[in-house]
Amino acid sequence: MKKKVALKDIAKELGVSTALVSYVMNNQEVEKGVNKESAKKIREAAARLNYRPNQIAKSLKINKTYTIGLVVADIAYRFTTGITRAIEAEAKKNKYTVIFGSSDENSDKFQELVNVLINRQVDGLILVPVENSEKEIELLQKNDVPFVLIDRYFPGLDTNLVAIDNHKAAYQCTMHLIKNNYKRPAFVNYKTKLFHLQERKYGYEQALKDSGIKLNESLVIEVREKHLEEDIKKGIKQLTSAGADSVFFATDILAIQGLKNINALKIKVPKELGVVSFDESEAFELFNCPITHGRQPIVEIGKQAVATLLDLINNNRVKRKIILESDFVQGESCGEA
Structure with a gap:
């Protein structure tokens, strides 16, 4: 040798x-x-x-490994691909390597990944928390582990975070439908306690209220994640039967499944049904018209998350709650206003 x-x-x-x-x-x-x-x-x-x-010897000498642990919610999400690239690019500028894993929206797996990364002696963590992971977050705080939450957070926990204004983004999407003369906009969301998705629901409801439109519960569909295709199929049929003239999907995954069923029912978009999605998907390009959607500032989220985490790693006692605004991309699926 x-x-x-x-x-x-x-x-x-x-x-x-x-x-x-x-x-x-x-x-x-x-x-x-x-x-x-x-x-x-x-x-x-x-x-x-x-x-x-010799990275091991170097890390022992300076008490740093120059690695960041990243836990995402699901590798199937387009957001995951984008945010991972953004974080890796920003980390590389600062001579850091990113080790990442996916929790698959499972709290036990989330806890397991966090523990594995800590045992690998990463210098800090960037986390997309899952439902019911509050105790794990509190444990990180108790043990002074440097970490930053992105995309999602828990209002009851005082943590460093980088997210978007989900309420405002959902309000904007719903108001776009209303300004284009849709009188019965529906809303499709996951059945969840996650704060960011609840905020999207509240944004939808606020837009209806401000426009003098009474909330119709038959136009609100909550989908079980583990029964996504089944619930979306039933939901789209329910919305059309209830007289929805448009629909706002809370995520791109919901939108993709929804559009499949809208196609199967031969409903014409936007002539018979207006559609707007939060977040974009490459699959939108396969639809017969460009889908109007909200878009998260993924690169900026990555930059802010890495910058905040490096400050924490370098013993700067920062407290940052960075709330960014999303973009709105005009398509042809629900008018032009």
Whole structure:
């Protein structure tokens, strides 16, 4: 087996001190006053000799692993793909690596993943919490583990978080339908206690109230996640029978399933039924008209989450509740206003 190249080998190759090589390979050349030309030569020699740093030894010395743990809710969500990329890109800028896992919307798996990442000695966590995971969050706080919640949070827990104004986004989507003369807008959501989805429901209800439209419970469908296809199929039939002239889907997954059933019933969008979705999906491109939708600022969520977590890792006692606004993308599925 070929002998592993050490810092002293690079130093010997260039005729400089091992300390000087260490400063450069640990990105401390500026603070240690190493000139740019010397730093360049050291890095070139390291590459030429195929030097690979001993990350375990390095982490023990500086008490950091330069890794971030990321737990997402479900890899099937388009949001998950986007936010993972955004967090990885921002972490890389700060010389961090991201280790991630999916809880599949299961609180036991969420707890298991958090424990695995902590045992892997990540420096901090970025979490998309699931329903009934409050106790795990409280335990992280009690043990002073640096973490940031994204997308979802629990109002009763004082945590660092980066999310969007779900109430305002849902209000905007519903008002768009109403401004386009839809008088009986329906709402399709998951049956859940998660705060961000409850906020979307409240946004829908507030838009109806402000427009003088009485809430009709027969136009509100709550879908069980484990019975998604079955409940959506029944729900779309219920809404059309109840006289809905438009529908606001609380998530892109719900919208995709809903559009499948709308197609199967040969209902014309937007002529016979207006449609708006919260969040976008690549599957929307396969529909016969562009779907109007709300869009989360995924890149900004990733940037803010990483920045907040790095402050916590570096022992800055920050308290940040960052609430961002979503974008609204005009399609052709429910008018032009």
